[in-house]
Amino acid sequence: MSTFIVEGGHRLVGSLTPQGAKNEALEVICATLLSDELVTIDNVPDILDVRNLIRLLEELGVKVSRAGSHTYTFQADDIDIDYIHTPEFIAKAQSLRGSVMIIGPLVARFGRAILPKPGGDKIGRRRLDTHFLGMQSLGARFRYIFDKKIYDITAESRLKGTYMLLDEASVTGTANLIMAATLAEGVTIIYNAACEPYIQQLCRMLISMGARIEGVASNLLRITGVEKLHGTTHRMMPDMIEVGSFVGIAAMTGSQLTLKDVDMSALGIMPEAFRRLGIEMRQNGTDILIPETDGYQIETFIDGSIMTFADAPWPGLSPDLLSIFLVVATQAQGSVLIHQKMFESRLFFVDKLIDMGARIILCDPHRAAVIGSGKLGTLHATNMVSPDIRAGIAMLIAALGAKGVSRIQNIDQIDRGYENIDTRLIELGARIERSDS
16 A cells, blocks of 8 residues: 655745646546547546546557657547456446446447446445436436446437436536437437536537537537547646645645646636635736745635535536645634535545644534634644545645644555646655655
8 A cells, every 4th residue: 555654844836737637537538439530638647547447448449549648549440349248347447437437428339338336436425327317318228237236228229319407417427428419319408417617628529529519618508419420639628626736735835836827717616715715826827826825814704604615516616625625724714614515425534634633523424614723834743544536635735734744545546636746746845755565
């Protein structure tokens, strides 16, 4: 089990360029299955989840070539669809949450898909009903094989466009159904669709491949199916969760950092949410500057009540950011309530922050009250184990701001979502050692 050994209490300085968006990568890489022509994707993050998905596609028969450090070409012109029935496929797909998004492309193009119950972060229930109900609306047949924990989706003929009102604005569910609908016969209308930037990017890539999609960036999509999609070249957007992570690191350590090539307008409510937490983000051309600070103060609401940060569908605050907001609030002046609505197990890592001296009350699985210390450097080092990607980065942020040497085990979880996070932070002055013992 790999470990980060982190000596905290050091200010960082410098600039870095955020990686390509992890969640977008998982969507657009699956979308390459929709065409037999060459698709080039640039700014692909070199992270564990993406590497595992690419290997899975290669096993399916996709020709994958690395054209640069962050550029890949994909050509799905010789797919071995029978591979989905093999134990090797089941094992690989089971270990990767993003594998769920191969369902739409495979059923739309080849008429069948099999998926084991996928893995990913252990953050509570993550049901897949939206995916399967939507595929059934398009004419696919669905069954769940209980003894094998396998989802089996088939279509005897071409999928048929339809109207569907999603039971929840699922990002991966919306992505799956958009991809399936691009090759369906007739018009598909998806209402209550997720409209996160990743979905918008997926739609733009599909449109460049010949798809007919209207309503991009809204929760009402109209998709007119086409017979065939062709190749394209697509560049991924910066990962806004990584942007938020680096803002949190700058605040926690009082550091001045510059984030290169980031459009503030593409970050939704995040900059305003950080401002209410007392953290400044300045736009400087295409860069964002987080100035050096000796402390920050949380606002209250207009009536004087305690500030609350809660996750919400786009353009609301992403649930992936709440762990970062929580740990940064421990050093602020003031109090805040963190309300994680979507996942019931995502706040359980706060016991380690409490061990570090943070003043946090875990009200229930969804809510934590944080009473800030009012100054930087009040946490002390401890040993931790990362349970998932976002809790892992929150632990790393805490360790960077704490006094003493902390150890974070199971950092493979962090590697699933952050590319070379230790070496990039070391270049800015952080003291982090990676141990594989």
